[in-house]
Amino acid sequence: MGEQVRAPGRFIALEGGEGVGKSTQSKLLAEALRAGGYEVVLTREPGGTAGAEAIRSLLLGTEGEGWGARAEALLFAAARADHVERLIRPALARGAWVICDRFIDSSRAYQGGGSGLSDEDVLTLHRIGSEGLLPDLTLLFEVPVEVSSARLTARDADGSDRIGGRAADYHARVSAAFERFAEAEPERFVHLDGAEDVYVVHDAVMSALGPLL
Numbered sequence: 001m002g003e004q005v006r007a008p009g010r011f012i013a014l015e016g017g018e019g020v021g022k023s024t025q026s027k028l029l030a031e032a033l034r035a036g037g038y039e040v041v042l043t044r045e046p047g048g049t050a051g052a053e054a055i056r057s058l059l060l061g062t063e064g065e066g067w068g069a070r071a072e073a074l075l076f077a078a079a080r081a082d083h084v085e086r087l088i089r090p091a092l093a094r095g096a097w098v099i100c101d102r103f104i105d106s107s108r109a110y111q112g113g114g115s116g117l118s119d120e121d122v123l124t125l126h127r128i129g130s131e132g133l134l135p136d137l138t139l140l141f142e143v144p145v146e147v148s149s150a151r152l153t154a155r156d157a158d159g160s161d162r163i164g165g166r167a168a169d170y171h172a173r174v175s176a177a178f179e180r181f182a183e184a185e186p187e188r189f190v191h192l193d194g195a196e197d198v199y200v201v202h203d204a205v206m207s208a209l210g211p212l213l
């Protein structure tokens with residue numbers, strides 16, 4: 001093991017719909033950075049801390065009638081607040097890289113684009129919960145819906161979660177919302193073609209990170 005690099009912490013989020021390769025690429029990115037001597041915190045949302053994982057079970061479990069759109073948005077914001085305060089900010093403060101599988105743009109896309117809350121309201125919850133923390137870079141993976149559906153059929157043979165199982169038009173609004181955010185903030189987003197081979201996508205991720213390394 002080389003000496004840990006003492007640089008300012010960097011916060012990278014991976015975003016997109018289900019089955020686009022976020023968790024696969026998060027792991028490969030974390031391994032590559034660790035091999036380069038960086039301290040890496042690999043985490044995900046909803047989740048990442050004990051409290052946020054408990055909220056994840058409430059949000060994604062398939063028992064009961066589920067949450068209304070506003071309660072759901074508040075629960076995601078609460079899970080994120082705990083995650084940011086207890087895991088992400090301390091890691092960034094000590095100079096670690098934080099690789100996060102989904103972050104605020106998922107709430108903007110799902111609870112906003114998908115469920116109809118305004119972007120302003122979702123961002124207000126984020127300001128209250130997490131003091132508006134944003135990633136340094138957000139990697140947005142895009143895959144044609146036939147490709148991600150085929151992957152999910154193979155991965156989730158035992159069924160999808162409460163949100164993943166929503167109708168196709170809901171997921172189409174989610175994808176369109178991600179697109180709009182990336183267009184509006186080109187300095188924070190990088191688009192990646194998630195339909196390529198896993199290692200081709202990984203190389204594109206490493207190139208996208210170039211300016212931060």
Ligand SMILES: Nc1ncnc2c1ncn2[C@@H]1O[C@H](COP(=O)(O)OP(=O)(O)O)[C@@H](O)[C@H]1O
Pocket residue numbers: 017018019020021022023024025151152154155194195196197198199201
């Ligand atoms: N580039 C790729 N090509 C083919 N299959 C992939 C690729 N990336 C991921 N997969 C597979 O597709 C499924 C979904 O990938 P995953 O990383 O879990 O996506 P997400 O976290 O975005 O839902 C998994 O079974 C994974 O092994």
Ligand SMILES: Cc1cn([C@H]2C[C@H](O)[C@@H](COP(=O)(O)OP(=O)(O)O)O2)c(=O)[nH]c1=O
Pocket residue numbers: 017018019022023045046060076101102103104106107108110111161163164
């Ligand atoms: C973080 C977050 C996730 N979600 C949804 C997206 C997913 O359907 C679900 C769980 O995410 P995840 O486990 O990342 O699903 P996948 O690996 O299939 O992409 O939660 C929101 O609706 N809002 C949010 O803020």
